[in-house]
Amino acid sequence: NIAKRPFTPPPIDTELQSKVAAFVTPRFEAALQTSNKAARSTALALVQDELIAQLGEQYPDRLKDIITFYERELKAYVRNNILDNGARPDGRDLKTIRPISCEVGLLPRTHGSAIFTRGQTQVLSVATLGSPGDEQILDGLGFNEKKRFMHHYNFPPYSTGESKPMRGPGRREIGHGALAERAIAAVIPSQDEFPYTIRVVSDILSSNGSTSMGSVCGTTLALMDAGVPIHAPVAGVAMGLVTGEGEREGKWAVLTDIQGIEDALGDMD
DSSP states (O other), rough: OOOOOOOOOOOOOHHHHHHHHHHHHHHHHHHHSOOOHHHHHHHHHHHHHHHHHHTTTTTTOOOOHHHHHHOOOOHHHHHHHHHOOOOTTOOOOOTOOOOOOEEESSSTTTSEEEEEETTTTEEEOOOOOEOOOOOOOETTTTTTEESEEEEEEEEEEEEEEOOOOOOOOOHHHHHHHHHHOOOOOOOOOOOOTTOOEEEEEEEEOSSOHHHHHHHHHHHHHHHTTTOOSSSSSOOOOOEEEEOOGGTTTTOOEEEEEEOHHHHHHHBOO
């Protein structure tokens, strides 16, 4: 029964916010109209640097607020441009999918391999076949099962241009691996049809959105390359949602094949 401590949010400096908006809004259009993730990031970083140089001397103790307003304006610009004009950061409309390319048999010494590319997202999937004795044993409290189809998803730091140690699997690797495995499991042939244990490893070589669905596509190709008689090919694509706020309340847009910036600034994928 302890009363909550009263909290009064700090007032927003509307004058500073207006100056930030006036400076960055006309520059966002040129910075965002590229399909290259690295070029877009460089252009947006340049806009932020110019903004700090412009307002930093006038507001030397407000750099944190300037960056906060910059991030708010970027988010608002991207979302409003999608809702008002149907235009996405790389110039696509709401339904256009980025260019796709596929190649199988890339690694000759493996049972099956495929590389799937969609825009700047690229996945290398490798399929390995084993005997029934290679099934994964799931020994839990109250159950004892075996699994003959496994999909493992790896998201190395270099896929986003970073350099850091490789640790154990995290939430992303476990969740995305299970997501793709569940999507493919329904088309895996039965033990009688194909008496092999199947393992697929998907390594993300380059990431700009929709890597989990890229691993679904790569896994399908690798299994077919390995000669696994799957019941049907499976493909996936990431979908995004943007909803309006304030004067745009009630507006919404569904995006096909979202990229990284849309995943970060949108509402849902």
